[in-house]
Amino acid sequence: MTPLTLAERIEAAQSAPDAGVVRFVSGDDVAVVPWPQLLDEAIAAAAQLQARGAGPGAHVALLGPTSRAMVTAIEAAWLTGSTVVVLPLPMRLSSIEAFVAQTRARIRGADTTLLVADPVLAGFLEPEPGDPPVVLLDELTRHPRQGAWQRPTVDPDSLALLQFTSGSTSDPKGVMLSHRIICRNLDAMAEAATLDPEGDVLVSWLPLYHDMGLIGLLGEPMTRGLDLVLAAPQDFLAAPGRWMTWMSEFRGTVTAGPNFSYALATRALRRLDPGTLDLSRWRIALNGAEPVDPAAVESFVAAAVPQAFDPRAVFAVFGMAEATLGVTFPPPMSGLGVDAVDRRILEQERLAVPADPAAGPDRVRRLAKLGRAIPGLEIRIVDPVTGDAMGDREAGELEIRGESVTPGYYRKPAVTEATFRDGWLRTGDLGYVAGGELVVCGRLKDMIIVGGRNVFPEDVERAVAEVDGVRAGNVIAFGVERRTGREGLVVVAEIKDPDVLTVRAAVADCVRDAVGLPPEVVLVTPGTLPKTSSGKLQRSLCRTRYLGEDLQLA
Numbered sequence: 001m002t003p004l005t006l007a008e009r010i011e012a013a014q015s016a017p018d019a020g021v022v023r024f025v026s027g028d029d030v031a032v033v034p035w036p037q038l039l040d041e042a043i044a045a046a047a048q049l050q051a052r053g054a055g056p057g058a059h060v061a062l063l064g065p066t067s068r069a070m071v072t073a074i075e076a077a078w079l080t081g082s083t084v085v086v087l088p089l090p091m092r093l094s095s096i097e098a099f100v101a102q103t104r105a106r107i108r109g110a111d112t113t114l115l116v117a118d119p120v121l122a123g124f125l126e127p128e129p130g131d132p133p134v135v136l137l138d139e140l141t142r143h144p145r146q147g148a149w150q151r152p153t154v155d156p157d158s159l160a161l162l163q164f165t166s167g168s169t170s171d172p173k174g175v176m177l178s179h180r181i182i183c184r185n186l187d188a189m190a191e192a193a194t195l196d197p198e199g200d201v202l203v204s205w206l207p208l209y210h211d212m213g214l215i216g217l218l219g220e221p222m223t224r225g226l227d228l229v230l231a232a233p234q235d236f237l238a239a240p241g242r243w244m245t246w247m248s249e250f251r252g253t254v255t256a257g258p259n260f261s262y263a264l265a266t267r268a269l270r271r272l273d274p275g276t277l278d279l280s281r282w283r284i285a286l287n288g289a290e291p292v293d294p295a296a297v298e299s300f301v302a303a304a305v306p307q308a309f310d311p312r313a314v315f316a317v318f319g320m321a322e323a324t325l326g327v328t329f330p331p332p333m334s335g336l337g338v339d340a341v342d343r344r345i346l347e348q349e350r351l352a353v354p355a356d357p358a359a360g361p362d363r364v365r366r367l368a369k370l371g372r373a374i375p376g377l378e379i380r381i382v383d384p385v386t387g388d389a390m391g392d393r394e395a396g397e398l399e400i401r402g403e404s405v406t407p408g409y410y411r412k413p414a415v416t417e418a419t420f421r422d423g424w425l426r427t428g429d430l431g432y433v434a435g436g437e438l439v440v441c442g443r444l445k446d447m448i449i450v451g452g453r454n455v456f457p458e459d460v461e462r463a464v465a466e467v468d469g470v471r472a473g474n475v476i477a478f479g480v481e482r483r484t485g486r487e488g489l490v491v492v493a494e495i496k497d498p499d500v501l502t503v504r505a506a507v508a509d510c511v512r513d514a515v516g517l518p519p520e521v522v523l524v525t526p527g528t529l530p531k532t533s534s535g536k537l538q539r540s541l542c543r544t545r546y547l548g549e550d551l552q553l554a
Contacts, residue, residue, distance in 0.1 A: 002187070004156035005179040006078045009223040011151075014039035018197070019225035023250060024068045027235065031068060035225050038072060045076035045140050047149040052114055052135060056081035056152055059110050059162070061132070063087040063103065064118035066208055066232035069141040073116050074208065075222060076140070081152035083159045085110045085174070086209040089121070100124055106172050107132065110162050110410065116140055156180040162410055163211050163321045174410035175321045185324035185404035186219055188374040192329040193254070193284055193315075195220065201281075203229040203252035205236035205243060212256055212289050215325045236261070241268030244307070248277035256286035258535070259293050260473045262300040269303035280308040283333060288317040290536060291440065291458050292368035294338045301336075311335050318370040318438055322425055324404040328379065328438045330371035337369030339439050347453040350395040352432045352439065362516055365459065369437040377402035380424065381432055384444060387421050395432045395441055399424035446539050448479035450487050455479075455515055457539060460491060463514035467506045469497025474529050477519075478543045489515075492522045492542055494529055495554050522546065523554040 003009050013019060014035040022038060024031040046054075054060050060077040062084065064070045077084045087106055090099035103125065107115060112132045117125070119136050160182055162174040189195075202221050206213030221228040229250045236243050243265055247255060257265075262285075287297060301311045314336040318328045330337065340357040343365040355364045373379045380399050381390040390396040401424045408416030419426055430447070431440040441456060448455040460477035464470055474494035479487045491511060497503050504521045511519040528551060530538040545551050 002183075004183050005081075005154040006160055006182065006223065007081055007152060007154055009183065010042075010075055010078060011039065013223050013225040016225055020197075020221070020227035022068075022071070022221070023227075023229045024071075025229060025231040025235065025246065026067075033068065038068075038075070041141065042072050042075035042079055043149045045072055046079040047147050048135075048140055049076055049080050049082070049114070049116075050150060051147055052133065054080040054082045054114055056154055056158060058082045058113040059085060060114050060116060061085040061087055061107055061110060061112040062116045062137075063089075063121050064116070064137045065089060065234075066205075066230065069137050070118075070208060071218065071222075071230070072141050073137060074214075074218075077116070078160065079149065079152075081154040081158075082113075083110075083162060085112065085162045085164070086214055088164075088209045089207065096124060102172070104128075106164050106174075109172050110164075110174055154179060156183075161215075163214075165321060173412060173415060175406045176408060176410050177324055177406055181324055181404050181406065182215065182219070183223075184376050185215070185326060185374075186223060188376045188404065189216065189326040189329070190220060190224070192326070192374040193286075194332050195224070195226065195254070197224055197226055200253045201227040201229065201251055203243070203246050203250060203255040205231040205233055205246075206256065207233050210289070211321045211325045212319065216286075217256055239268075240264035241271075244269060244277055244279070244304075247279055247282055248307070251278075251281050253281050254284040254286070255282070256284075256288065258289040259287055259291060259296055260535075262287060263293075263296045263472065266296070266300045266303045269300075269307060272307065274306035275308075277307040279304060280310070282309055282313050284315045285309075285313045286315045286317055287368075288319050291442070292316045292370070293458075293462055294336065294366045294368050295462070297336050297368070316368045316370055318398075318440060320400075320427060322406045322419070322427070323377065323400050323402075324406070326374050326404075327377060327400055328371040329374050330369065330437070337437065339367045339369055339434050340364050341367065344453070346395065346441065347455060350430075350454070352393040352395060352434060361459075361463070361514055365456075367439045367441065369434070369439055371438065372436055373400075373402075373438075376404060379433075379438060382421075382424075384430075390432070393432050393434055395430055397444060398427045398429045398431045398438070398440065400427060401425060446478070448477065448487065448489055450479065450489055450517055455489065455517065459515060460489070460511055460519070461537075463510050464491055464493055464507050467493075467503065467510050469495050469499065469503040470507065471496050471526060474526070474537075476529055476537050476539050476542045478539050478546075480543065480547065489517050489519045490522060490543075490546060491519045492524060492529065492546060492551065494526050495523050496526065500554055522551060525552045525554050528552045 019035040160179040204217035312333040342355040384397040457477040461475040471494040530541040
């Protein structure tokens with residue numbers, strides 16, 4: 001019988017004679033650690049955690065950058081049977097006060113028993129009454145074993161992970177995930193992606209506090225003994241071309257990233273001569289965590305093909321923390337599917353009517369197909385208000401149910417109740433099903449309603465990101481009610497060009513061309529736009545700051 005606890009799976013996979021290795025990449029340094037060796041180190045750390053009170057029922061929070069020590073500590077916490085809480089790192093050094101407030105809110109919101117922290121980051125958290133005991137990360141993983149590890153008895157339905165959603169700081173929501181739920185999602189994703197223990201090499205730079213990095217790119221190899229190449233997000237962001245180099249040098253087959261990361265990689269690939277890299281083994285280029293932009297994916301493919309990349313490896317998916325991670329996957333090696341629909345009909349009638357892909361962007365909206373529900377999950381599209389089921393190509397709210405869906409948010413019964421309808425998880429995403437495949441249009445709460453049209457902010461943001469002088473990936477669009485009672489369109493963009501008047505005019509023209517509406521354009525300095533811990537733009541917070549005239553204008 002397949003084990004349904006993470007501790008059992010970790011021990012079985014990493015002690016197997018055919019277990020692979022982890023390559024920890026930091027700059028030009030690579031440390032190769034066989035999984036059996038990492039297991040020994042994690043068992044030693046687990047014994048220390050048990051001596052400090054960790055075990056079934058305990059909540060162990062971890063705060064630190066991606067490193068061998070951090071991975072060892074995460075594994076050790078699960079080996080004790082504790083609930084793991086991986087805390088986000090600060091997005092910018094200038095936001096350290098917000099980081100401290102956010103961290104404290106999550107430590108307390110998770111009822112943390114023990115905090116394992118990087119020494120530098122721990123220094124920012126001045127001790128306060130009621131704080132949990134702190135053990136420094138390097139002490140936990142550097143010292144020899146003190147006492148023997150006691151293999152815990154763990155209930156598969158006990159809490160294994162509190163995955164905090166990334167949008168809130170003052171009132172964070174912890175998604176509750178049991179061992180059984182996580183194991184079901186790991187198995188379903190492995191089946192849907194046809195993971196091969198003998199041939200696959202996973203490559204990741206994704207943050208370990210994000211579900212895609214923790215559960216997908218670390219959890220799968222950790223519980224299967226697969227080869228893994230692991231780097232830190234800052235290594236990728238400092239030089240996005242490194243991601244492509246890692247895929248070539250270590251013969252990577254599977255990797256993942258949000259849409260913006262592929263856009264950054266595209267720029268790096270364009271600077272290379274054909275044949276500089278060998279991306280021929282790449283078979284899963286998972287694109288998720290934010291809306292998939294077909295144009296950005298196609299640009300990436302064009303830049304990667306001269307490096308032996310197979311376009312069929314594009315793997316556009318839908319996932320969310322409330323469903324553990326993966327929800328819909330396409331068949332492997334099927335490439336990007338695109339649905340071209342009439343923009344005005346979708347905006348006005350919420351019907352996805354096929355349109356000529358060659359028509360202009362003001363007539364056609366090109367949307368990525370995101371595959372079908374993975375094993376153990378179901379999806380449906382319903383009317384957001386009534387909950388009535390929608391037909392094929394009728395846009396409504398996406399709902400999910402199945403084996404790997406959370407039972408709710410930790411100690412938030414009212415929020416949990418509002419998130420479910422008749423046993424189905426309400427995602428808040430607007431989408432439709434075409435030919436059995438999911439297509440997501442946008443977030444219901446972010447919809448901009450102007451003149452009877454439902455304008456999607458993603459369309460505006462992607463168009464403006466191409467304007468010269470605008471920082472790509474740093475554009476937010478939202479609606480506001482004017483004094484006339486009508487809603488207007490506001491675009492806030494970070495700029496790198498000092499010629500503010502020229503950029504403002506170009507942005508306004510771009511928006512009119514893209515969606516046929518005149519915007520109010522607000523240009524701000526780099527680093528102004530609010531983002532979540534996982535790097536997603538926060539439209540609602542930006543709107544609040546705009547209304548409060550609290551934006552740093554360029």
